[in-house]
Amino acid sequence: MNVQNYIKLEFASKSSNEAFARAAAAAFAAQLDPTLEELGDVKTAVSEAVTNCIVHAYPEALGRISMRMRILEGNVLEISVRDWGKGIEDLEQAMKPLYTSGGEERSGMGFTIMESFMDKLRVRSAPGKGTTVVMRRSIRPRVGHL
Amino acid sequence: MNISAAYNAGRLTVFLAGELDQHEARHAMRAIDELLDEYMPRDCAMDMSALSFMDSSGIAVIIRTSRRMKELGGRAWIENPSKQTQRVLDASGIDRLVPVAVR
Numbered sequence: 001m002n003v004q005n006y007i008k009l010e011f012a013s014k015s016s017n018e019a020f021a022r023a024a025a026a027a028f029a030a031q032l033d034p035t036l037e038e039l040g041d042v043k044t045a046v047s048e049a050v051t052n053c054i055v056h057a058y059p060e061a062l063g064r065i066s067m068r069m070r071i072l073e074g075n076v077l078e079i080s081v082r083d084w085g086k087g088i089e090d091l092e093q094a095m096k097p098l099y100t101s102g103g104e105e106r107s108g109m110g111f112t113i114m115e116s117f118m119d120k121l122r123v124r125s126a127p128g129k130g131t132t133v134v135m136r137r138s139i140r141p142r143v144g145h146l
Numbered sequence: 147m148n149i150s151a152a153y154n155a156g157r158l159t160v161f162l163a164g165e166l167d168q169h170e171a172r173h174a175m176r177a178i179d180e181l182l183d184e185y186m187p188r189d190c191a192m193d194m195s196a197l198s199f200m201d202s203s204g205i206a207v208i209i210r211t212s213r214r215m216k217e218l219g220g221r222a223w224i225e226n227p228s229k230q231t232q233r234v235l236d237a238s239g240i241d242r243l244v245p246v247a248v249r
Contacts, residue, residue: 015169022167022199040199040230047201051168097239105171107205109238116237 032139041117049081057085158187163196171203195226
């Protein structure tokens, strides 16, 4: 697939960076002229993916999170969020709605929301090595009547 | 994010404003806990009209508030969710557990 633009960001797994990651995703996606609803969906999915790294990948110490965003042919936005943290033992269980290992402060809905707000979601994880989440969302071109 | 409240005749309305993510969720839970302890309301409405962003961390806040209200023998519900908030509520299916009222 033809890559038309990309950026790569790296940041520490601090919860204060969640808002930064969302804002960066929205700023990059803006070139596709998304609707407010599409932009909200992308921000929400990014927030979930980055929060997973902060809460689950690096529960004890600060770690490294990398976020790559690409514009692919046909107005497709692709976002990868990667960490080098503890990884997910049982991916099937982790992706079930309402399942969480995060206690009362988490709802277990992160992957469910990523799945329903994006067109495609792929998760690759190895215990002790880290996790990569790749999501794609096609942004519908808007027909203007200027 | 910012949390304020109004209390009248057994009903506490909690106004959530700004962005509610994991970073803010702990603060939100603590603030709501303190309000529930202070007023011991019969009903608790969570007004989300000024919530510009919420992710699944907000769902955890809603579930916890609803559970605490049940312990008090009362009810909790969501009021006036913004558009983005409504989409997160829909995707999570939380409306089967906690009612959503639009006024």
